[in-house]
Amino acid sequence: MPSILLNTPSERLRGAQLDAVRHLLARVLTGNEFYRRKLGALAPASLRTFDDFVQLPFTTKAELIADQLERPPYGTNLSFPLDRYTRFHQTSGTTSGRPLHWLDTSETWDWLTGCWATNFALIGLRPTDRLFFPFSFGPFLGFWTAFEAAARCGFLVMPGGGLSSTARLRFLLDHRCTVLFATPTYALHLAEIASKEGIDLASSAVRALVVAGEPGGNIPGTRQRLEAVWGARVFDHYGMTEIGPVAVEAEGRPGELYLLESDYLAEVVDPQTGRPVPDGDTGELVLTNLGRTGSPLIRYRTGDLIRMAPAPDPTGRTWRRLEGGVLGRADDMIHVRGNNVYPGALESIIRRFADVAEYRIHVDRRNPLADLRLEIEPVAGDGHALAEEVGRAVRDALCFRIDVSAAPPGSLPRFEMKARRVVYQK
Structure with a gap:
Protein backbone atom coordinates (compact mmCIF):
# COMPACT_ATOMS: atom_id res chain seq x y z
CA MET A 1 0.00 0.00 0.00
CA ASP A 331 -30.99 6.31 13.94
CA ASP A 332 -30.66 7.85 17.44
CA MET A 333 -32.74 10.97 16.85
CA ILE A 334 -35.73 11.11 19.20
CA HIS A 335 -38.87 12.87 17.89
CA VAL A 336 -40.75 14.35 20.84
CA ARG A 337 -43.87 16.49 20.32
CA GLY A 338 -42.54 18.08 17.14
CA ASN A 339 -38.98 18.42 18.45
CA ASN A 340 -35.92 16.45 17.33
CA VAL A 341 -33.27 15.70 19.94
CA TYR A 342 -30.19 13.47 20.13
CA PRO A 343 -29.17 11.80 23.42
CA GLY A 344 -25.84 13.63 23.25
CA ALA A 345 -27.64 16.98 23.46
CA LEU A 346 -29.25 15.90 26.72
CA GLU A 347 -25.95 14.58 28.10
CA SER A 348 -24.25 17.88 27.35
CA ILE A 349 -26.82 19.64 29.55
CA ILE A 350 -26.87 17.03 32.32
CA ARG A 351 -23.08 16.99 32.72
CA ARG A 352 -23.11 20.68 33.60
CA PHE A 353 -24.41 19.59 37.01
CA ALA A 354 -21.65 18.16 39.19
CA ASP A 355 -24.28 16.87 41.63
CA VAL A 356 -25.67 14.45 39.02
CA ALA A 357 -23.89 11.13 39.49
CA GLU A 358 -25.71 9.19 36.73
CA TYR A 359 -28.78 9.44 34.51
CA ARG A 360 -31.14 7.43 32.31
CA ILE A 361 -33.35 8.50 29.39
CA HIS A 362 -36.74 6.79 28.94
CA VAL A 363 -38.38 6.98 25.49
CA ASP A 364 -41.96 5.71 25.27
CA ARG A 365 -42.93 4.99 21.64
CA ARG A 366 -46.13 3.07 22.37
CA ASN A 367 -48.30 5.98 21.31
CA PRO A 368 -48.32 7.92 18.01
CA LEU A 369 -46.35 10.72 19.69
CA ALA A 370 -43.24 9.64 21.59
CA ASP A 371 -42.85 10.67 25.22
CA LEU A 372 -39.46 11.46 26.76
CA ARG A 373 -38.64 11.18 30.44
CA LEU A 374 -35.32 11.78 32.19
CA GLU A 375 -34.21 10.09 35.40
CA ILE A 376 -31.26 11.58 37.30
CA GLU A 377 -29.37 10.16 40.25
CA PRO A 378 -27.95 12.73 42.69
CA VAL A 379 -24.60 12.31 44.38
CA ALA A 380 -26.44 12.72 47.69
CA GLY A 381 -29.87 13.64 49.02
CA ASP A 382 -33.30 13.15 47.52
CA GLY A 383 -32.44 15.10 44.34
CA HIS A 384 -35.87 16.73 43.90
CA ALA A 385 -34.52 20.29 43.70
CA LEU A 386 -31.71 19.09 41.42
CA ALA A 387 -34.26 17.45 39.09
CA GLU A 388 -36.12 20.76 38.84
CA GLU A 389 -32.87 22.57 37.99
CA VAL A 390 -31.99 20.04 35.28
CA GLY A 391 -35.53 20.29 33.88
CA ARG A 392 -35.23 24.08 33.61
CA ALA A 393 -31.83 23.77 31.92
CA VAL A 394 -33.24 21.33 29.33
CA ARG A 395 -36.18 23.65 28.68
CA ASP A 396 -33.93 26.69 28.30
CA ALA A 397 -31.47 24.93 25.98
CA LEU A 398 -33.85 22.84 23.85
CA CYS A 399 -37.03 24.95 24.09
CA PHE A 400 -39.34 22.17 25.24
CA ARG A 401 -40.24 20.57 28.55
CA ILE A 402 -39.56 17.01 29.64
CA ASP A 403 -40.40 15.21 32.87
CA VAL A 404 -37.29 14.94 35.08
CA SER A 405 -37.38 12.76 38.20
CA ALA A 406 -34.79 11.82 40.82
CA ALA A 407 -33.67 8.27 41.57
CA PRO A 408 -32.14 7.31 44.93
CA PRO A 409 -28.32 7.65 45.17
CA GLY A 410 -26.55 4.54 43.89
CA SER A 411 -29.66 3.09 42.23
CA LEU A 412 -28.96 3.56 38.51
CA PRO A 413 -26.69 1.07 36.69
CA ARG A 414 -22.97 1.69 36.23
CA PHE A 415 -21.07 0.58 33.15
CA GLU A 416 -17.49 -0.53 32.62
CA MET A 417 -17.70 -0.52 28.82
CA LYS A 418 -20.28 1.05 26.53
CA ALA A 419 -23.12 2.64 28.53
CA ARG A 420 -26.79 1.93 27.77
CA ARG A 421 -28.54 4.97 29.14
CA VAL A 422 -31.42 5.19 26.67
CA VAL A 423 -34.32 2.82 27.44
CA TYR A 424 -37.02 2.40 24.79
CA GLN A 425 -40.60 1.24 25.37
CA LYS A 426 -42.32 0.16 22.15
Whole structure:
Protein backbone atom coordinates (compact mmCIF):
# COMPACT_ATOMS: atom_id res chain seq x y z
CA MET A 1 0.00 0.00 0.00
CA PRO A 2 1.41 3.45 -0.83
CA SER A 3 2.68 5.73 1.93
CA ILE A 4 0.18 8.47 2.80
CA LEU A 5 1.68 11.01 5.18
CA LEU A 6 -0.06 13.63 7.31
CA ASN A 7 1.03 16.37 4.93
CA THR A 8 0.45 14.55 1.63
CA PRO A 9 -1.20 17.05 -0.79
CA SER A 10 -4.92 16.32 -1.07
CA GLU A 11 -4.88 15.36 -4.75
CA ARG A 12 -1.97 12.93 -4.26
CA LEU A 13 -3.63 11.58 -1.11
CA ARG A 14 -6.84 10.69 -3.00
CA GLY A 15 -4.80 9.07 -5.77
CA ALA A 16 -2.88 6.98 -3.25
CA GLN A 17 -6.14 5.91 -1.58
CA LEU A 18 -7.54 4.75 -4.93
CA ASP A 19 -4.35 2.78 -5.56
CA ALA A 20 -4.87 1.17 -2.14
CA VAL A 21 -8.52 0.35 -2.98
CA ARG A 22 -7.48 -1.34 -6.21
CA HIS A 23 -4.84 -3.30 -4.31
CA LEU A 24 -7.43 -4.28 -1.68
CA LEU A 25 -9.97 -5.44 -4.27
CA ALA A 26 -7.38 -7.46 -6.17
CA ARG A 27 -6.70 -9.44 -2.98
CA VAL A 28 -10.31 -9.64 -1.79
CA LEU A 29 -12.22 -10.61 -4.92
CA THR A 30 -10.34 -13.88 -5.42
CA GLY A 31 -11.55 -15.47 -2.18
CA ASN A 32 -14.20 -13.30 -0.49
CA GLU A 33 -17.64 -14.74 -1.23
CA PHE A 34 -19.52 -11.80 0.32
CA TYR A 35 -17.91 -9.17 -1.92
CA ARG A 36 -17.86 -11.41 -4.99
CA ARG A 37 -21.66 -11.54 -4.70
CA LYS A 38 -21.91 -7.78 -4.16
CA LEU A 39 -19.42 -6.63 -6.78
CA GLY A 40 -19.76 -9.34 -9.40
CA ALA A 41 -17.06 -9.40 -12.08
CA LEU A 42 -15.63 -6.00 -11.12
CA ALA A 43 -12.11 -5.45 -12.43
CA PRO A 44 -10.10 -3.42 -9.88
CA ALA A 45 -8.28 -1.63 -12.69
CA SER A 46 -11.62 -0.20 -13.88
CA LEU A 47 -11.67 2.13 -10.84
CA ARG A 48 -9.69 4.92 -12.47
CA THR A 49 -11.27 7.85 -10.61
CA PHE A 50 -13.07 8.56 -7.37
CA ASP A 51 -16.32 8.87 -9.37
CA ASP A 52 -15.81 5.28 -10.51
CA PHE A 53 -15.31 4.17 -6.91
CA VAL A 54 -18.52 5.78 -5.58
CA GLN A 55 -20.56 3.79 -8.08
CA LEU A 56 -19.86 0.70 -5.98
CA PRO A 57 -22.75 -0.31 -3.70
CA PHE A 58 -22.78 0.58 -0.02
CA THR A 59 -22.22 -2.11 2.61
CA THR A 60 -24.62 -2.02 5.58
CA LYS A 61 -24.67 -3.59 9.02
CA ALA A 62 -28.03 -5.19 8.21
CA GLU A 63 -26.40 -7.03 5.28
CA LEU A 64 -23.57 -8.27 7.48
CA ILE A 65 -25.93 -9.49 10.20
CA ALA A 66 -28.10 -11.29 7.63
CA ASP A 67 -25.00 -12.91 6.13
CA GLN A 68 -23.86 -14.19 9.52
CA LEU A 69 -27.34 -15.52 10.29
CA GLU A 70 -27.39 -17.39 6.99
CA ARG A 71 -23.84 -18.73 7.34
CA PRO A 72 -23.11 -18.85 11.09
CA PRO A 73 -21.08 -18.04 12.97
CA TYR A 74 -18.82 -15.78 10.86
CA GLY A 75 -20.63 -15.29 7.55
CA THR A 76 -18.90 -15.07 4.19
CA ASN A 77 -16.97 -11.80 4.46
CA LEU A 78 -13.71 -13.73 4.80
CA SER A 79 -11.04 -13.46 2.14
CA PHE A 80 -8.98 -16.47 3.24
CA PRO A 81 -9.50 -20.00 4.59
CA LEU A 82 -10.56 -20.08 8.23
CA ASP A 83 -7.22 -21.47 9.41
CA ARG A 84 -5.54 -18.19 8.40
CA TYR A 85 -7.42 -16.26 11.10
CA THR A 86 -5.95 -15.78 14.55
CA ARG A 87 -8.18 -13.22 16.32
CA PHE A 88 -11.89 -13.06 17.18
CA HIS A 89 -13.85 -10.01 18.32
CA GLN A 90 -17.46 -8.91 18.27
CA THR A 91 -19.50 -5.74 18.44
CA SER A 92 -21.62 -4.78 21.43
CA GLY A 93 -24.91 -5.24 19.59
CA THR A 94 -26.33 -2.03 21.07
CA THR A 95 -27.55 -0.61 17.74
CA SER A 96 -28.71 -3.78 15.99
CA GLY A 97 -29.69 -6.02 18.93
CA ARG A 98 -27.30 -8.68 17.65
CA PRO A 99 -23.48 -8.57 17.81
CA LEU A 100 -21.37 -8.92 14.69
CA HIS A 101 -18.60 -11.51 14.85
CA TRP A 102 -15.29 -10.40 13.36
CA LEU A 103 -12.12 -12.32 12.53
CA ASP A 104 -8.61 -11.08 11.76
CA THR A 105 -5.49 -12.66 10.36
CA SER A 106 -2.04 -11.95 11.78
CA GLU A 107 -1.51 -9.58 8.86
CA THR A 108 -4.65 -7.56 9.49
CA TRP A 109 -3.94 -7.53 13.22
CA ASP A 110 -0.63 -5.86 12.39
CA TRP A 111 -2.55 -3.30 10.33
CA LEU A 112 -4.92 -2.58 13.23
CA THR A 113 -2.10 -2.08 15.73
CA GLY A 114 -0.34 0.11 13.16
CA CYS A 115 -3.39 2.39 13.14
CA TRP A 116 -3.05 2.75 16.91
CA ALA A 117 0.66 3.54 16.57
CA THR A 118 -0.39 6.47 14.38
CA ASN A 119 -2.92 7.48 17.04
CA PHE A 120 -0.22 7.48 19.72
CA ALA A 121 1.95 9.80 17.62
CA LEU A 122 -0.95 12.23 17.13
CA ILE A 123 -1.84 12.17 20.84
CA GLY A 124 1.78 12.88 21.70
CA LEU A 125 2.57 9.97 23.98
CA ARG A 126 6.02 10.10 25.57
CA PRO A 127 8.52 7.25 26.01
CA THR A 128 8.17 7.62 29.79
CA ASP A 129 4.36 7.27 29.78
CA ARG A 130 2.73 4.40 31.68
CA LEU A 131 -0.54 3.33 30.09
CA PHE A 132 -3.36 1.88 32.22
CA PHE A 133 -6.31 -0.11 30.81
CA PRO A 134 -8.75 -0.45 33.76
CA PHE A 135 -11.28 -2.99 32.50
CA SER A 136 -11.78 -6.68 31.90
CA PHE A 137 -10.66 -7.61 28.40
CA GLY A 138 -13.70 -9.04 26.60
CA PRO A 139 -14.53 -9.40 22.89
CA PHE A 140 -14.61 -5.60 22.31
CA LEU A 141 -11.82 -4.80 19.82
CA GLY A 142 -10.70 -1.26 20.63
CA PHE A 143 -8.57 -1.50 23.73
CA TRP A 144 -7.14 -4.92 22.81
CA THR A 145 -5.54 -3.33 19.76
CA ALA A 146 -4.48 -0.24 21.72
CA PHE A 147 -2.90 -2.37 24.46
CA GLU A 148 -0.91 -4.55 22.04
CA ALA A 149 0.07 -1.59 19.87
CA ALA A 150 1.37 0.27 22.93
CA ALA A 151 3.51 -2.67 23.99
CA ARG A 152 4.89 -3.01 20.46
CA CYS A 153 5.71 0.70 20.48
CA GLY A 154 7.73 0.29 23.67
CA PHE A 155 5.38 1.82 26.25
CA LEU A 156 4.90 0.29 29.69
CA VAL A 157 1.32 -1.05 29.65
CA MET A 158 -0.72 -1.95 32.72
CA PRO A 159 -3.76 -4.28 32.51
CA GLY A 160 -6.57 -3.77 35.02
CA GLY A 161 -8.75 -6.84 34.44
CA GLY A 162 -9.96 -8.91 37.39
CA LEU A 163 -9.87 -5.97 39.82
CA SER A 164 -12.63 -4.01 41.50
CA SER A 165 -12.93 -0.35 40.59
CA THR A 166 -11.47 0.64 43.97
CA ALA A 167 -8.52 -1.72 43.46
CA ARG A 168 -7.98 -0.24 39.99
CA LEU A 169 -7.72 3.24 41.46
CA ARG A 170 -5.14 2.06 44.00
CA PHE A 171 -3.24 0.29 41.22
CA LEU A 172 -3.23 3.47 39.12
CA LEU A 173 -1.85 5.50 42.02
CA ASP A 174 0.70 2.89 43.14
CA HIS A 175 2.18 2.54 39.65
CA ARG A 176 1.99 6.25 38.85
CA CYS A 177 0.18 5.64 35.56
CA THR A 178 0.16 8.69 33.29
CA VAL A 179 -2.36 7.77 30.56
CA LEU A 180 -5.76 6.15 31.15
CA PHE A 181 -7.71 4.34 28.42
CA ALA A 182 -11.43 3.95 29.17
CA THR A 183 -14.95 4.74 28.08
CA PRO A 184 -16.05 8.21 29.22
CA THR A 185 -18.68 6.55 31.41
CA TYR A 186 -16.15 4.41 33.26
CA ALA A 187 -13.70 7.28 33.69
CA LEU A 188 -16.51 9.21 35.39
CA HIS A 189 -17.43 6.17 37.49
CA LEU A 190 -13.82 5.87 38.69
CA ALA A 191 -13.93 9.57 39.59
CA GLU A 192 -17.13 9.00 41.55
CA ILE A 193 -15.51 6.19 43.55
CA ALA A 194 -12.35 8.26 44.08
CA SER A 195 -14.45 11.04 45.58
CA LYS A 196 -16.09 8.60 48.02
CA GLU A 197 -12.67 7.16 48.92
CA GLY A 198 -11.17 10.62 49.47
CA ILE A 199 -8.76 10.24 46.53
CA ASP A 200 -7.79 13.44 44.73
CA LEU A 201 -7.40 12.30 41.13
CA ALA A 202 -6.37 15.75 39.97
CA SER A 203 -3.12 15.40 41.95
CA SER A 204 -2.32 11.95 40.51
CA ALA A 205 0.27 11.31 37.78
CA VAL A 206 -2.45 10.91 35.12
CA ARG A 207 -1.94 13.57 32.44
CA ALA A 208 -4.15 12.22 29.64
CA LEU A 209 -7.40 10.30 29.24
CA VAL A 210 -7.96 8.48 25.94
CA VAL A 211 -11.70 7.84 25.77
CA ALA A 212 -13.49 5.65 23.24
CA GLY A 213 -16.37 3.21 22.77
CA GLU A 214 -19.19 5.76 23.15
CA PRO A 215 -19.91 9.49 22.91
CA GLY A 216 -18.64 11.65 25.74
CA GLY A 217 -15.19 12.85 24.82
CA ASN A 218 -16.79 15.12 22.22
CA ILE A 219 -19.65 16.32 24.44
CA PRO A 220 -18.54 19.62 26.04
CA GLY A 221 -20.21 19.06 29.42
CA THR A 222 -18.84 15.53 29.79
CA ARG A 223 -15.40 16.53 28.57
CA GLN A 224 -15.18 19.46 30.98
CA ARG A 225 -16.25 17.29 33.88
CA LEU A 226 -13.70 14.60 33.04
CA GLU A 227 -10.87 17.11 32.71
CA ALA A 228 -11.86 18.83 35.96
CA VAL A 229 -12.02 15.72 38.15
CA TRP A 230 -8.95 14.04 36.63
CA GLY A 231 -6.87 17.17 36.10
CA ALA A 232 -5.90 15.70 32.73
CA ARG A 233 -6.37 16.36 29.02
CA VAL A 234 -9.09 14.30 27.29
CA PHE A 235 -8.33 12.79 23.88
CA ASP A 236 -11.40 11.51 22.06
CA HIS A 237 -11.01 8.46 19.83
CA TYR A 238 -13.41 6.98 17.29
CA GLY A 239 -13.47 3.46 15.93
CA MET A 240 -15.66 0.39 15.46
CA THR A 241 -14.96 -3.29 16.00
CA GLU A 242 -15.94 -4.15 12.44
CA ILE A 243 -14.05 -1.25 10.81
CA GLY A 244 -11.03 -0.55 13.07
CA PRO A 245 -9.43 2.52 14.75
CA VAL A 246 -10.53 5.45 12.58
CA ALA A 247 -9.83 8.87 14.10
CA VAL A 248 -8.29 10.56 17.13
CA GLU A 249 -7.69 14.01 18.56
CA ALA A 250 -4.18 15.37 18.26
CA GLU A 251 -2.08 17.14 20.85
CA GLY A 252 -2.74 20.86 20.62
CA ARG A 253 -5.94 20.45 18.55
CA PRO A 254 -8.86 19.78 20.95
CA GLY A 255 -12.33 19.29 19.53
CA GLU A 256 -11.26 17.83 16.16
CA LEU A 257 -10.46 14.22 15.35
CA TYR A 258 -7.95 13.50 12.61
CA LEU A 259 -9.18 10.85 10.23
CA LEU A 260 -6.47 8.26 9.56
CA GLU A 261 -6.51 8.79 5.81
CA SER A 262 -3.41 6.62 5.50
CA ASP A 263 -5.67 3.67 6.31
CA TYR A 264 -9.23 4.70 5.44
CA LEU A 265 -11.06 6.21 2.51
CA ALA A 266 -13.91 8.28 3.92
CA GLU A 267 -17.05 9.76 2.40
CA VAL A 268 -19.83 11.83 3.95
CA VAL A 269 -23.33 11.30 2.55
CA ASP A 270 -26.88 12.39 3.18
CA PRO A 271 -28.38 9.64 5.41
CA GLN A 272 -31.62 9.65 3.42
CA THR A 273 -30.39 9.89 -0.17
CA GLY A 274 -26.86 8.50 0.05
CA ARG A 275 -25.59 11.44 -1.98
CA PRO A 276 -22.37 13.25 -0.96
CA VAL A 277 -22.55 16.35 1.23
CA PRO A 278 -19.92 19.12 1.23
CA ASP A 279 -17.39 19.66 4.00
CA GLY A 280 -18.97 21.73 6.75
CA ASP A 281 -22.38 20.02 6.42
CA THR A 282 -23.52 17.20 8.67
CA GLY A 283 -23.82 13.78 7.07
CA GLU A 284 -23.31 10.06 7.61
CA LEU A 285 -19.75 8.76 7.59
CA VAL A 286 -19.03 6.03 5.02
CA LEU A 287 -15.72 4.19 5.36
CA THR A 288 -13.53 1.80 3.41
CA ASN A 289 -10.70 0.25 5.44
CA LEU A 290 -7.67 -0.08 3.19
CA GLY A 291 -5.61 -2.67 5.07
CA ARG A 292 -8.02 -5.14 6.66
CA THR A 293 -7.92 -7.53 3.72
CA GLY A 294 -9.01 -10.61 5.68
CA SER A 295 -12.41 -9.13 6.62
CA PRO A 296 -12.72 -5.85 4.71
CA LEU A 297 -15.50 -3.30 4.55
CA ILE A 298 -16.03 -1.37 1.34
CA ARG A 299 -18.20 1.76 1.41
CA TYR A 300 -19.52 0.84 4.85
CA ARG A 301 -22.38 2.97 6.14
CA THR A 302 -21.40 3.53 9.77
CA GLY A 303 -24.66 5.22 10.81
CA ASP A 304 -22.55 7.88 12.57
CA LEU A 305 -23.18 11.55 11.87
CA ILE A 306 -20.14 13.76 11.45
CA ARG A 307 -19.09 17.10 9.99
CA MET A 308 -15.81 17.42 8.13
CA ALA A 309 -13.97 20.62 9.05
CA PRO A 310 -14.20 22.88 5.97
CA ALA A 311 -11.23 25.15 6.76
CA PRO A 312 -7.61 24.15 6.03
CA ASP A 313 -5.71 22.81 9.02
CA PRO A 314 -3.47 25.61 10.40
CA THR A 315 -0.81 23.00 11.23
CA GLY A 316 -0.39 22.18 7.53
CA ARG A 317 -1.69 18.63 7.92
CA THR A 318 -3.89 17.51 5.03
CA TRP A 319 -5.75 14.64 6.67
CA ARG A 320 -9.37 15.69 7.14
CA ARG A 321 -10.80 16.35 10.59
CA LEU A 322 -14.10 15.43 12.20
CA GLU A 323 -15.27 18.75 13.64
CA GLY A 324 -16.64 18.06 17.12
CA GLY A 325 -16.09 14.31 16.75
CA VAL A 326 -19.08 12.03 16.17
CA LEU A 327 -22.20 14.17 16.52
CA GLY A 328 -24.71 11.34 16.92
CA ARG A 329 -26.19 8.39 15.09
CA ALA A 330 -28.57 8.69 12.18
CA ASP A 331 -30.99 6.31 13.94
CA ASP A 332 -30.66 7.85 17.44
CA MET A 333 -32.74 10.97 16.85
CA ILE A 334 -35.73 11.11 19.20
CA HIS A 335 -38.87 12.87 17.89
CA VAL A 336 -40.75 14.35 20.84
CA ARG A 337 -43.87 16.49 20.32
CA GLY A 338 -42.54 18.08 17.14
CA ASN A 339 -38.98 18.42 18.45
CA ASN A 340 -35.92 16.45 17.33
CA VAL A 341 -33.27 15.70 19.94
CA TYR A 342 -30.19 13.47 20.13
CA PRO A 343 -29.17 11.80 23.42
CA GLY A 344 -25.84 13.63 23.25
CA ALA A 345 -27.64 16.98 23.46
CA LEU A 346 -29.25 15.90 26.72
CA GLU A 347 -25.95 14.58 28.10
CA SER A 348 -24.25 17.88 27.35
CA ILE A 349 -26.82 19.64 29.55
CA ILE A 350 -26.87 17.03 32.32
CA ARG A 351 -23.08 16.99 32.72
CA ARG A 352 -23.11 20.68 33.60
CA PHE A 353 -24.41 19.59 37.01
CA ALA A 354 -21.65 18.16 39.19
CA ASP A 355 -24.28 16.87 41.63
CA VAL A 356 -25.67 14.45 39.02
CA ALA A 357 -23.89 11.13 39.49
CA GLU A 358 -25.71 9.19 36.73
CA TYR A 359 -28.78 9.44 34.51
CA ARG A 360 -31.14 7.43 32.31
CA ILE A 361 -33.35 8.50 29.39
CA HIS A 362 -36.74 6.79 28.94
CA VAL A 363 -38.38 6.98 25.49
CA ASP A 364 -41.96 5.71 25.27
CA ARG A 365 -42.93 4.99 21.64
CA ARG A 366 -46.13 3.07 22.37
CA ASN A 367 -48.30 5.98 21.31
CA PRO A 368 -48.32 7.92 18.01
CA LEU A 369 -46.35 10.72 19.69
CA ALA A 370 -43.24 9.64 21.59
CA ASP A 371 -42.85 10.67 25.22
CA LEU A 372 -39.46 11.46 26.76
CA ARG A 373 -38.64 11.18 30.44
CA LEU A 374 -35.32 11.78 32.19
CA GLU A 375 -34.21 10.09 35.40
CA ILE A 376 -31.26 11.58 37.30
CA GLU A 377 -29.37 10.16 40.25
CA PRO A 378 -27.95 12.73 42.69
CA VAL A 379 -24.60 12.31 44.38
CA ALA A 380 -26.44 12.72 47.69
CA GLY A 381 -29.87 13.64 49.02
CA ASP A 382 -33.30 13.15 47.52
CA GLY A 383 -32.44 15.10 44.34
CA HIS A 384 -35.87 16.73 43.90
CA ALA A 385 -34.52 20.29 43.70
CA LEU A 386 -31.71 19.09 41.42
CA ALA A 387 -34.26 17.45 39.09
CA GLU A 388 -36.12 20.76 38.84
CA GLU A 389 -32.87 22.57 37.99
CA VAL A 390 -31.99 20.04 35.28
CA GLY A 391 -35.53 20.29 33.88
CA ARG A 392 -35.23 24.08 33.61
CA ALA A 393 -31.83 23.77 31.92
CA VAL A 394 -33.24 21.33 29.33
CA ARG A 395 -36.18 23.65 28.68
CA ASP A 396 -33.93 26.69 28.30
CA ALA A 397 -31.47 24.93 25.98
CA LEU A 398 -33.85 22.84 23.85
CA CYS A 399 -37.03 24.95 24.09
CA PHE A 400 -39.34 22.17 25.24
CA ARG A 401 -40.24 20.57 28.55
CA ILE A 402 -39.56 17.01 29.64
CA ASP A 403 -40.40 15.21 32.87
CA VAL A 404 -37.29 14.94 35.08
CA SER A 405 -37.38 12.76 38.20
CA ALA A 406 -34.79 11.82 40.82
CA ALA A 407 -33.67 8.27 41.57
CA PRO A 408 -32.14 7.31 44.93
CA PRO A 409 -28.32 7.65 45.17
CA GLY A 410 -26.55 4.54 43.89
CA SER A 411 -29.66 3.09 42.23
CA LEU A 412 -28.96 3.56 38.51
CA PRO A 413 -26.69 1.07 36.69
CA ARG A 414 -22.97 1.69 36.23
CA PHE A 415 -21.07 0.58 33.15
CA GLU A 416 -17.49 -0.53 32.62
CA MET A 417 -17.70 -0.52 28.82
CA LYS A 418 -20.28 1.05 26.53
CA ALA A 419 -23.12 2.64 28.53
CA ARG A 420 -26.79 1.93 27.77
CA ARG A 421 -28.54 4.97 29.14
CA VAL A 422 -31.42 5.19 26.67
CA VAL A 423 -34.32 2.82 27.44
CA TYR A 424 -37.02 2.40 24.79
CA GLN A 425 -40.60 1.24 25.37
CA LYS A 426 -42.32 0.16 22.15
